Amino acid sequence: MLTGATPTTTPTPTPTPTPTPTPPACTPSATASSSTQTYTAANAIDGNQASYWESANNAFPQTFTLDRCSTTATTGLRLALPPTWGARNETVAVQGSADGVNWTQLAAAQSVAIAPTGTITFPSTTARHLRLTFTANTAWPAAQLSELTVL
Numbered sequence: 831m832l833t834g835a836t837p838t839t840t841p842t843p844t845p846t847p848t849p850t851p852t853p854p855a856c857t858p859s860a861t862a863s864s865s866t867q868t869y870t871a872a873n874a875i876d877g878n879q880a881s882y883w884e885s886a887n888n889a890f891p892q893t894f895t896l897d898r899c900s901t902t903a904t905t906g907l908r909l910a911l912p913p914t915w916g917a918r919n920e921t922v923a924v925q926g927s928a929d930g931v932n933w934t935q936l937a938a939a940q941s942v943a944i945a946p947t948g949t950i951t952f953p954s955t956t957a958r959h960l961r962l963t964f965t966a967n968t969a970w971p972a973a974q975l976s977e978l979t980v981l
């Protein structure tokens with residue numbers, strides 16, 4: 831064993847910071863079980879109350895699913911129809927999901943008066959995905975929605 835040798839210190843390497851991956855930007859999106867002509871689901875989240883989504887006619891139930899790209903707490907939804915339309919009721923149930931796969935009921939099916947807006951409330955949830963199931967409309971045999979607002 832050598833004595834008196836000065837141990838060589840190995841410099842501690844500076845750790846290379848691991849870059850934090852930037853998640854892809856999420857843009858709120860909407861899909862529906864069906865749509866009529868050009869009245870697609872995207873029309874219900876375009877910020878224009880005059881443009882609307884309409885499902886296939888005479889084919890209830892129909893679903894409208896929103897990925898809101900957010901997990902902030904919400905306690906309800908506002909449903910809107912074009913302001914020039916007559917008042918009507920649509921029967922709607924709401925489900926929520928964190929992953930878009932597993933769903934839980936937030937609001938049981940209920941008749942929502944839309945003139946030209948109506949609201950559905952439910953216990954506070956942070957669900958990122960919201961799904962509306964339409965089963966009736968007093969004015970037209972289809973689901974109709976011109977703007978969906980998360981409250």
Ligand SMILES: [Ca+2]
Nearest residue numbers: 873878881976
């Ligand atoms: Ca719209």
